[in-house]
Amino acid sequence: MKITHCPQCETAFKVSPQQLELAKGWVRCGRCSHVFEAHLYFEATPQTAPVPTPSADAPALFRAAMSAVSAGRESTPKLEMMPRQQPRLWTWVAGVVLLTLCLLWQLLILQRHWLAAQEPALRPVLSALCGCEVTWPREPEAVLIESSSFTENPDGGYLVKLRLKNTQHHPVAMPALELSLIDLQDQVLVRRVFTVDDLSAKDHVPALRDVRLTLNFELDDTVSKRITGFRALVFYP
Ligand SMILES: [Zn+2]
Incomplete structure (x- = not known):
């Protein structure tokens, strides 16, 4: 068992290596729903030792976090294991959107003469958009x-x-x-x-x-x- 801390709300959680393996290291804080990589916020103290009791001079937030850990094995809030696919999915979606926009842009530039011929009012807009000359389509x-x-x-x-x-x-x-x-x-x-x-x-x-x-x-x-x-x-x- 290791202890990790939510970087957003400072709540401490216990995680087993098996759990981390399952989630590829990504977890969601049960208190504030922040998603983070558990291993980046491991506590230095090895978890074979008893859970440290917060000392009087520790910052208030940290004390609250510690008590969440020491309150019991089944203490709430819990740490939720996040499948790694989630952040990847969003990266993928953003990539597809970006690629589509790029393609549309390319198409607009390539077809600018044709578009301007279809709709002469678009000519100044197209010219300003691509910073290039809009002439007549060559067909x-x-x-x-x-x-x-x-x-x-x-x-x-x-x-x-x-x-x-x-x-x-x-x-x-x-x-x-x-x-x-x-x-x-x-x-x-x-x-x-x-x-x-x-x-x-x-x-x-x-x-x-x-x-x-x-x-x-x-x-x-x-x-x-x-x-x-x-x-x-x-x-x-
Ligand atoms: Zn949190």
Whole structure:
């Protein structure tokens, strides 16, 4: 038998090594319900000796504690053995909650462009929350090339005209454009990438709307003679 003290109310309790083993050292004070690790508050006096009687000069709290021990074997309050799982369960729950919040936060940051596109009023809030730039969602599948043409420009050079369509119910970022001019054998003669700036277009395509683009460029005569077709595709760099 050993004597431990509740660190909160100073009540002393007797505990056997078997009891401690069962509870993995965690106990609950029968008087104030405080949960503590019994071995941290063991009394130095070995319990083979009779329970010490409180001396007159001991502090009042300590005397009260001692008398709780000496009042008899079955004295109340009792020490309750605590299964160690209890504190662990709370740690676990707190961990799960924290992890969930972290995931939600990550999701919010990742989806901020999309969220802002759905609800433009959220844009300043999202931007302030993550301290980052909120632009437009980049959805390559959302933008289709509805029609395109490649012609000689009467004023010189060549013209490529395209109509892009945003198939989504929210705005999406303006994609970049890759244009390949091909010959009879389907070999690429010229490949050029046009960024949003090159396209002198807006930075987004409004929901379910078309955008018309015209590209004007010069070609070498040797190249232009061999051109039989072109391919255009949109992408996000
Ligand atoms: Zn207590």
